[in-house]
Amino acid sequence: MSSRLTVINFLTNLAFSKDYIANIIVEPLGSKDPISHKSLVRSEFRNITEEIPDYYEHHPKWWSFVHRQWTFEGMRKVITLARPIRSTDKYKPIGNLQINLDQGVIANQFRQAVLEKTGFVLLLDENNRIIAGPPDMETNLTLADYYPSIEEFEGLSGNMDYGEGGNKKTILYKKMSSVNWKLVGIIPSEEYRSQNQYFIKLTAVAVTVAILLAIILVLFLIQKITNPLSVLTKFLKNSSPEEPLPALPVKTIDEVGQLIISYNRLSSRIVKLTDEVKLNESLKKEADMHALQVQINPHFLYNTLSSIHWLALMNQDVKIAEMVGSLSDFLRFSLNNGQEYCTIQQEIMHVRHYVNIQTIRYPEKFSFEVHVEETLHQHTMLKLLLQPLVENSMLHGILSRDGMGTITIQGRHGSEGIHFVVEDDGIGMTPDRLKWLQDQLVENPLQYEKGQTPGGSYGLRNVHKRLLLHYGKDAGLRVDSTEGAGTRVMFTIPDLTDIQQTEISSKGDDDLEGTDR
Template sequence: MRQYIRKSLQVKLTVMMLLATTIPLILLGAFSFFTSARISEEKTKQTGMDAISRIQTNVRFITKDIEEMSIFLTGDKDVQQYMSDFDYDSPERERILTLTTNLIQSKAYISNISIYSKNKTTPLHTQNIYSSNLSKVIEDWNISGKKWTTLYLAHSMNGPEYTFSFLRAVKSTNNFEPLGFICISVNVQELSGYFDKPNFGVGGGDLLLLDTQGVVISGNKKDWLSRQWDALFPGSEQAEWKKKQDTFTYGGEDNKQTVLYQHIPDLNWTLVGLVPYELYTEEYRYIWLLTGSAVSLAALLTFGLNLFFIRHVTKPLKVLRRLLVRIDPNEPIPLYQFESPDEVGQLVGSYNQLGEHIKKLKERLIKMESRKKEADIRALQSQINPHFLYNTLSSVHWIALISNEHRIAEMVGALSDFLRFSLNKGNDYCSVGQEILHVKNYAVIQSIRFPNTFDLEFDIDHRIEDLPMLKLLLQPLVENAMIHGMQKVKRRGTIYVSAVKEDRGIRFSVLDDGVGMPQPVLDKLIADIQQSMDQQPSVPFGSYGLRNVNERLLLHYGPSAELAIESQEDQGTRISFIIPVKENRHENYDRR
């Protein structure tokens, strides 16, 4: 995988861009999550404080209303008269019960109003109270002023109920002598209705009302009533709550929760809110899901856009790489049509310019090599004085005739025609008839050198004798058949030369019935002849003529004119080629 990343620019850019975008997105997502979680927690705390403040307002309203009611009762003349008399069934008793009953019915948070008089042994209760633990929470019955009791248990017609009361001393309006006190009991069940739904912003949670001693006097959990805060939550001392309001975290991982508290002025009570961390977890999970979805979506969009743009940028580079890897040295460099003003477009433009420049250099080099070969040939031809050579051979020819040396005269005449055709005034092309005549002159010379060795037969289509062809193609093939085919047999052989016109062009064939070649030798000969023209020839000297003919055919006529060699051991060899038909014999037929 690492090696693949190193080799691929697209993968490198993709990985780099992915890391460059994903890591900041993850960091941003984590920062957003923790920031949102912290803000959500602070918001929950603030919402909880607001809820506690609203409940505190209700509690203060109730307590103030009870205190004002007690003031009203202490000044009532019937109450004053009732508490001053010793008679329990005084006429004021019914009027007081009627008054207090109306007050209780109009105030749902009041459960009972009791009048304790020093002049009477039995208190006056609005509701039937069978027994009460008030005496256990009042240390001194000689009450002066006012006070709130802690929670205690009272038995009435409704059964046992927890309650707490407000006590106010009653003095005579005449002589200010203490007459006793009024006890207004709070309906704890009705009061707890204010604590049922604290609405801390995340739903759920608990709300408690603690008195001056840290005892739970109201709340949304009945089983906590009359229990000490320090016993319910060990390690969280109420005495350490110095501020008017504050928050802190209580508990470990299993029961961790946020504690919010507010002190109620004048009463020295404390409202406490409890927010379990499970509620935060639910909200954290929502924030995490929202943040994770946003980060994932942003990462996918970023990755998709990066991949699209990277592919768009690297596509021309990949095409350039493919073109450069597949370049054939023998073929022109393929151009790539891509227009863009950026660096990639400039690179493609430079590549195209380089291809055009290399193409021009190759064409120039081919022309220079061709001109060099032509110059070498012309230089070689110029070193031979054709007229001097022809005149000399003509003189030898006539001397041989005068001396009756007809074979010498025939050989010299054939040699003169052979050389005249080979030079051909520097022309590369001749007619088919001239090429056949050249082969015949060569055969005359060789038949005198090697008498009774071979016969040469021709099968020439007379319609093609005037058509042009590249010169000196057949003579090397006949020479190869004569030297390698005929001289190695102990019998007189025959060489057949044919030229026929076909649909593809003119087919020339040289066939001998000599020794032939075994298949391995034939395969090696064909492979050596087909070697690239740029390579140093490794064929034997005797087969160099075949390679030269093959190269000239390829240079002038193309791959379709390549030599075809067929041979069987002890049966002979056939060499053939096809050239296109050219009507104009003066046309330049070199391939460009």
């Protein structure tokens, strides 16, 4: 008796834990009465398993169709799950267990599942009989009773269309392999299509948003990586060979940051090496100049030329004497112990000595004229500016033309300083040659080296460079030329103060007097 109560208590706890369980019955084999959590089963109890031959031998479990079963609440529609109870020692059937599920509770769950506006869900057994569905559809009737000529359900899941026109419906199904039942959804095709369109639109919007977010993220990452590289590239493109590479700020420590750090180190190294090269070149030039000055003994050179001068006079060779005398004066002024400035009068005399020598070499080839305001004679200027320009006019303008030519030096005082013009009536320059020369004077004149300039413009570039170094960026040469008519070279220097003129002039005179023969 105690074991029977134990079973009843267990069944009671199990039944009350689930609202969809109508009752649980244990039916022993033989003549013993069934056991239920509702005490003894009344005589109206229906043994559902009697309808299936050889049940215990061939079915480990079985689901019934919807039928009526007595409970203490009265006759209820139930769905029975039955399975045999076997002994633990010999595994022989000793009874069966029946769990009756309340069809009404299950049907209410399915009625709450609504597809769109008028769609609904059905639960079918293996024979397509209705287990649960809308209230207007009777249980145990097949789906074909409501939808004649409906196609068979193929596969584990799928969909099909039923009907035509406005009554056309879309039927969705999925088979439950554990119980061989089917979940079936029936929805008007128009509502189904609108639902599909909604999901398609929703999916399209979601995909579009995802793509936009991905693009934004990619652009952000690309910008984060490429911006520093773009800045670095811009600095490198805009950098000038004559200027040091600017240092860039390091904002990150990733690969790009390491690249910028390496770039800054390289920039610092280049600046250091450039300074070292400039210093070495300067020291080398100073050493070469010092060595040249040591090798040239001005007094020995002047005395030798003076001796040649007097020997020529003794032999009554006036032209040789005049040529040697002019050469001696020319060298005396050029060397002049490294003095950089002189008076305008001294500069003109230096040019005359050069012209005298060239007149003897090229007789009746050119004439030389000087038109410099007398008030400017004692003003100071950087020496060796006019002679290279006169030499350039002679070699590249006058000597290449037919007949006599004229070289003229003009000097006048203006509001911006002292203006000089060296003009010739030689062959002039072609427009292309003139443009090239003007570009050469503008582009990096201070970086000019002798070996870089073809066509004999070294004298012009050297004068141009010295003017810029001593008088500033506005004091360079200006060249104008007409092919077949001649060339004009112009420059302007500032008018130095009287104190500067006196100091430089005095020092220049002392240097010249100290080198007398």
